Amino acid sequence: MEVVGRLASGVAHEVKNPLAIILQGVDYLTKKVDTEDRNIHSTLSFIKDATHRADKVIKGLLDFSSISKLDIRSENLNSIIESTILLMKHYLSENKIQLIKDFNEKxxxxxxxxxxxxxxxxxxxxxxxxxxxxxxxxxFRTYTKKLSQSDKGVGRRKEDPYKLGETLVLAEVEDTGPGIPEDSLDKIFDPFFTTRRGEGGTGLGLSSVRNIMELHEGQIEIQNKKSGGAKATLMFKIDE
Known part of the structure; x- marks a missing residue:
């Protein structure tokens, strides 16, 4: 993953500067071209939109490649989620999304x-x-769980991420949407895979999420709920 990150960073930096030049050129031509030809203006607008989409992908690559640098501290997961909610509060309200918190305060x-x-x-x-x-x-839900033999990743081998009887802090995020198409569930963490390509999705978000969790020696699982919607479960090791 580190090699992929370095490669992504190199590609992103090489492409970012030419994209900036293209955008500057399009802006210049848009202001200077004195014509009523709609085809010219629509073409310039198309180039500008396409360049912005490419720039968004490049920014995603740069984020993806910089994840290996962590500032590890002892933190309360409930407080981190509260900070997230505060950042998203206006967006959720504007989109008529009700927020429910089910935190274990201990x-x-x-x-x-x-x-x-x-x-x-x-x-x-x-x-x-x-x-x-x-x-x-x-x-949003948080709780602790003592791992049993049936839990994923539990074992006695050195390479097993978790040990039998180990206690983890878990966080769950559930929605009431339509869920994830079954044929996409095993691809959602793949770089550049997205079901929202026409809506500006780059397919790097969940790849970055999994990368971050793995760097924290944690895990993330996403599955559909029987009642409808999707649920993401994140597992964190406690600070001992």
């Missing part, structure tokens, strides 16, 4: 990079909100 602290984990929750929350264009409910 969860232990976790060792995380606060800004990166906020980025994780913002990304997941935005995906959930965009899946409910006509409004709905967004639920």
């Amino acid at each position: 969860i232990p602290e976790v060792k995380v990079d606060k800004n990166r984990i906020e980025q994780v929750f913002i990304n997941i929350s935005m995906n959930a909100a965009q899946a409910m264009p006509n409004g709905g409910t967004l639920l």
